[in-house]
Amino acid sequence: MSTNNSGLEIVKIDVKDVRFPTSLGAHGSDALHVDPDYSCAYVTTTTKNGTQGFGLTFTCGRGTEIVVLTIRSMKKFIIGKNAGDIFSDFAGFWRTITNDSQMRWIGPEKGVAHLAAAAILNSLWDLWARLENKPLWKLLVDLEPEVLVSTIDFRYITDVVTKEEAIQMLKDKQIGKADRIKYLEEHGYPAYTTQVGWMGYSDELVHSLCEKYLKLGFKYFKVKVGVNFEDDYRRCSAVRECIGPNNFLMVDANQAWSVNEAIEWMKKLAPLKPMWIEEPTSPDDILGHAAISKALAPYEIGVATGEMCANRVMFKQFLQSGAMQYCQIDSARIGGINEIIAVYLMAEKLKVKVCPHAGGVGLCEMVQHLQFFDYVSVSGTMQDRLIEYVDQQHEHFVDPCVVVNARYMPQAHIGYSTQFLPGILDKFSYPHGSEWKKMIKDGLFPPPDEVELLNA
Numbered sequence: 001m002s003t004n005n006s007g008l009e010i011v012k013i014d015v016k017d018v019r020f021p022t023s024l025g026a027h028g029s030d031a032l033h034v035d036p037d038y039s040c041a042y043v044t045t046t047t048k049n050g051t052q053g054f055g056l057t058f059t060c061g062r063g064t065e066i067v068v069l070t071i072r073s074m075k076k077f078i079i080g081k082n083a084g085d086i087f088s089d090f091a092g093f094w095r096t097i098t099n100d101s102q103m104r105w106i107g108p109e110k111g112v113a114h115l116a117a118a119a120i121l122n123s124l125w126d127l128w129a130r131l132e133n134k135p136l137w138k139l140l141v142d143l144e145p146e147v148l149v150s151t152i153d154f155r156y157i158t159d160v161v162t163k164e165e166a167i168q169m170l171k172d173k174q175i176g177k178a179d180r181i182k183y184l185e186e187h188g189y190p191a192y193t194t195q196v197g198w199m200g201y202s203d204e205l206v207h208s209l210c211e212k213y214l215k216l217g218f219k220y221f222k223v224k225v226g227v228n229f230e231d232d233y234r235r236c237s238a239v240r241e242c243i244g245p246n247n248f249l250m251v252d253a254n255q256a257w258s259v260n261e262a263i264e265w266m267k268k269l270a271p272l273k274p275m276w277i278e279e280p281t282s283p284d285d286i287l288g289h290a291a292i293s294k295a296l297a298p299y300e301i302g303v304a305t306g307e308m309c310a311n312r313v314m315f316k317q318f319l320q321s322g323a324m325q326y327c328q329i330d331s332a333r334i335g336g337i338n339e340i341i342a343v344y345l346m347a348e349k350l351k352v353k354v355c356p357h358a359g360g361v362g363l364c365e366m367v368q369h370l371q372f373f374d375y376v377s378v379s380g381t382m383q384d385r386l387i388e389y390v391d392q393q394h395e396h397f398v399d400p401c402v403v404v405n406a407r408y409m410p411q412a413h414i415g416y417s418t419q420f421l422p423g424i425l426d427k428f429s430y431p432h433g434s435e436w437k438k439m440i441k442d443g444l445f446p447p448p449d450e451v452e453l454l455n456a
Helices: 064-073 083-088 090-098 111-131 136-142 145-149 163-172 177-187 203-215 229-243 259-272 286-299 312-321 336-350 363-378 424-428 434-441 450-455
Strands: 010-019 039-047 052-059 189-193 220-224 248-252 274-278 302-305 387-389
Touching: 010 064, 010 111, 010 424, 039 064, 039 111, 052 064, 052 111, 064 111, 083 090, 083 111, 090 111, 090 336, 111 136, 111 336, 136 336, 136 363, 145 163, 163 336, 163 363, 177 363, 189 363, 203 229, 220 229, 229 248, 229 259, 248 259, 259 274, 259 286, 286 302, 286 312, 312 336, 336 363, 363 387, 424 434
Parallel strands: 189 220, 189 387, 220 248, 248 274, 274 302
Antiparallel strands: 010 039, 039 052
């Protein structure tokens, strides 16, 4: 890295349990997540010279305290380390934090342990971009291929892509890179909206939201399904009628079905011409997704999944087996940008389109950087690729995403767009933030249990 290492010793890592009461309005509701409170474990990494990096892992409320405790247990891997040294051997550091001989027993590379590692890693990438005075996506596209590839742990994936292949793929995309950056900065990146389709919304609200987002230029609309077929058909029909035959409908079951149930349910929804079915079954069932993909191919319905895929190894198998036509990486589910880049490279090698999962707290802010990087440096195309957009929780960030005419527009702000505005932690840290104290006192939420209090 070009940054002088002086003063970059990491002296503090602070983590907060931050929750927003989205369940009160049924925002984020789907077949399995009926009452989510959009939340995050929020990490601030501070160096000796005072430079800070901000990172987070998205959660749905209860359980955030467990991620926070796990992050605290990982501090020993980071405190006292020099950030410059970490960046110079990022793959080595990644393996250290994700494969500790004792901590890996509660993973390995999955679950709470990986969510915790992701928050720390995201804060380090934000720190690196801030030290270089660049937006995160620009840091990624400006790194020499050899340096970028050096951040990836290739263990378990060399049967699909090797380090040497990855370097060559990135070098091949140097041609036209400046033109793609110019196009991206002028035109942005296409988005789709899930805001119209939450399961807990009334028909009237869904209709008004469809009209709103059509006026905002959106052509792609996603609806939550999976509990009751008649209700699904009615709601999806209403959205299809509102958006017309020339725009695009996607549906998302959030893991509600068995394999055969998913196939039969989607055959009956096929007349509404959904572009994809997202998470039709268990997120771990690779062969099940492959069977669904094969069965729905004659109906021109693709399968999208990945937001709860645990790691690059599971993504490898999804990509190899034809189990996904749309690869949905998540900025906080797997091990930070290091592992996400590996998935992008495998998807490019196997020619599967990447359409990131977003929404939540900070996910839209983060995944825009990743998809910008993919367009400029990896795939070189926006064809049939979209970034999810949910119009929630952006107001809490210093650098919120900007979507104009249904396209994410790159901004000049440095970092990973993960820093909260002043005062947000004081208001929404759980359970002692001022907003939570008031809501608990008013009876909108129960008081925290002893584990949550211990965590606070």
